[in-house]
Amino acid sequence: MPQLRIVVLVKQVPDTANVTGEAMKEDGTINRAALPAVFNPEDLNALEEALKLKERHGARVAVITMGPPAAVQVLRESLYRGADEVVLLTDKAFAGADTLATSYTLSLAVRKLGGADLVLCGRQAIDGDTAQVGPQTAEKLGYPQITCVSRIDALVAPEGSEARPDGEAGSVTATRSIEGGFETLTSPLPCLLTVTAEANDPRPPSVKLVMTYKGIAAEAMPEYDDSYLDPEHDEAEVCMIGRDGRPVCRARVVQWDHEALGADREALGLRGSPTRVKQIESVVLAQSEARMVAPTEAGVGALVHELIEEHILG
Numbered sequence: 001m002p003q004l005r006i007v008v009l010v011k012q013v014p015d016t017a018n019v020t021g022e023a024m025k026e027d028g029t030i031n032r033a034a035l036p037a038v039f040n041p042e043d044l045n046a047l048e049e050a051l052k053l054k055e056r057h058g059a060r061v062a063v064i065t066m067g068p069p070a071a072v073q074v075l076r077e078s079l080y081r082g083a084d085e086v087v088l089l090t091d092k093a094f095a096g097a098d099t100l101a102t103s104y105t106l107s108l109a110v111r112k113l114g115g116a117d118l119v120l121c122g123r124q125a126i127d128g129d130t131a132q133v134g135p136q137t138a139e140k141l142g143y144p145q146i147t148c149v150s151r152i153d154a155l156v157a158p159e160g161s162e163a164r165p166d167g168e169a170g171s172v173t174a175t176r177s178i179e180g181g182f183e184t185l186t187s188p189l190p191c192l193l194t195v196t197a198e199a200n201d202p203r204p205p206s207v208k209l210v211m212t213y214k215g216i217a218a219e220a221m222p223e224y225d226d227s228y229l230d231p232e233h234d235e236a237e238v239c240m241i242g243r244d245g246r247p248v249c250r251a252r253v254v255q256w257d258h259e260a261l262g263a264d265r266e267a268l269g270l271r272g273s274p275t276r277v278k279q280i281e282s283v284v285l286a287q288s289e290a291r292m293v294a295p296t297e298a299g300v301g302a303l304v305h306e307l308i309e310e311h312i313l314g
């Protein structure tokens with residue numbers, strides 16, 4: 001009987017807290033080599049939600065990322081936290097993609113995995129802050145979507161899965177943040193959710209899983225990198241070093257290029273991107289003056305009175 005299938009879309013992003021003057025290329029794309037790379041924060045929240053559902057429902061969690069070969073690091077970190085499968089989408093044809101081209105590529109990868117009962121991703125990436133990739137991917141997959149999810153309230157596994165061998169079709173109920181409050185929605189499966197930082201505190205890497213998969217982070221294994229970069233191989237062994245000094249394989253990093261996805265070359269990367277970024281900059285809000293307000297009814301009342309007098313509040 002098939003397991004509940006969850007796919008998490010993650011991204012390795014430049015650390016926008018360390019933007020320098022060399023962060024932009026002439027073609028309007030980000031010079032990622034000039035910035036340190038990190039796991040996109042809200043994608044970690046999405047992964048945590050997937051792992052919590054795995055623990056409750058016996059789901060299988062696959063993680064997909066699109067990026068340069070170095071983006072394999074976020075897949076390693078996903079394995080360290082409990083993901084079951086990891087897929088790297090890397091190809092020069094993908095470079096310079098905006099949200100439209102990115103969502104097209106990701107949707108093809110989800111389909112190639114056989115689809116999903118639930119797709120999770122962070123609300124937005126810190127290098128673009130568009131919050132568009134999740135909704136656009138859902139649209140291309142033909143899945144309903146719930147965005148800005150701060151809590152997954154209930155999941156009814158689809159009929160025929162291990163978690164629900166019979167009964168009604170599956171559904172997910174989630175609470176989302178909206179302006180001025182919250183909204184609780186229920187959607188049939190398959191469905192895509194975009195997750196916010198308020199949803200959870202992501203777990204740290206498991207020491208046991210780091211030990212299991214530590215070979216993929218070892219510089220002493222260049223053959224691993226060589227093999228998964230070899231265009232004749234679409235799968236690379238993820239290994240650890242056993243007591244006898246030989247690699248012991250525990251999982252696989254699957255690598256797909258545009259040909260493996262059967263993608264339309266004209267819809268990929270910079271060529272398939274109608275958006276061009278003119279400039280990026282790091283905006284720091286400096287505190288010039290601060291006042292302490294007593295956390296009492298009288299203190300708040302005095303503050304409101306002052307704001308009204310100064311015509312800040314009408």
